[in-house]
Amino acid sequence: MPQQTILTVEDDAAIRRGVVDALTYAGYTALEAGHGEEGCQMALRREFDLLLLDMVLPGKTGLEILREVRNVKPTLPVIILSARGEENDRVSGLRLGADDYVVKPFSVNELLARVDAVLRRSPSRPSDVEEVMFVGGRVDFARCEVQFSDGERVELSEREQQLLRYLARHAGRTVPRQELLENVWQIDARGVSTRTVDMHVARLREKLRDDSENPALLMTVRGRGYMLAQSLS
Known part of the structure; x- marks a missing residue:
């Protein structure tokens, strides 16, 4: 089975580094962005299997990114990363089609478990062209x-x-x-x-x-x- 790729869009450098390191250690290929505009462009143009998306970002919010991604990639699995007190954003994200959310601070084990669960229940990519x-x-x-x-x-x-x-x-x-x-x-x-x-x-x-x-x-x-x-x- 090909190695799966995950894009993390998170402006907090320490959290982003921890997430990327955990994903890499778990065997995923990790892409990352720390700014909303950059993250949106990567989400729309790059090929990957799951998006980890912070809600509060500079340049473009997580909800704005999610809305654009859903228009272009309607079946892409998305997990929201949100802080305590951002319940309204989480609800809005779920209504826009996010698959799950993780509340900060979160443990690496919780994050990886949710990533695994979302990927397992998401439709697989179409088979490659032979x-x-x-x-x-x-x-x-x-x-x-x-x-x-x-x-x-x-x-x-x-x-x-x-x-x-x-x-x-x-x-x-x-x-x-x-x-x-x-x-x-x-x-x-x-x-x-x-x-x-x-x-x-x-x-x-x-x-x-x-x-x-x-x-x-x-x-x-x-x-x-x-x-x-x-x-x-």
Whole structure:
């Protein structure tokens, strides 16, 4: 089973550090943010399995973040982190679709137990994409190669395979370059100016025989990003 990823949005550095350390020790991959705006952007753009969300944050409140997340990721598990005396916020959060809440101060064991319980009763992510069919061939992600109907096979690099698989998992929508950098390259893309995504897409197009004579599998959405355009899988 793939390692599950949890995003913690908490402005108190000591609490956030303790939560992240506990999650990491328990075997989770931990993402973190200490500001409401940053946390909201990460929650909307990054891929993860559960959100631990403080209610009182600078820049954007936990309720505002939860409202935006529910619009984009309606089934994402969310646990509210709240202080004593914030009962109204907890109630509002639960009404907006939070799955559970933990009142500060809390023990590590209580937090991990609630995380485990929410993850167990939440629907699992859709199964990963194993192949992409296109006119004249298929992409086999297990073998990291493109297989054409004329018998030719073209090997994909690990990064090319990750990039194409991410686009395949999000087929039907435009994926911004920043989202690709954050989820495929695993870097903080804020303020980063690079052509690496475009260069990898160009190489993928060559390997997929994407040209004027063949229907395009990878579509460029000008000024926005890329979309898997003509997948038959």
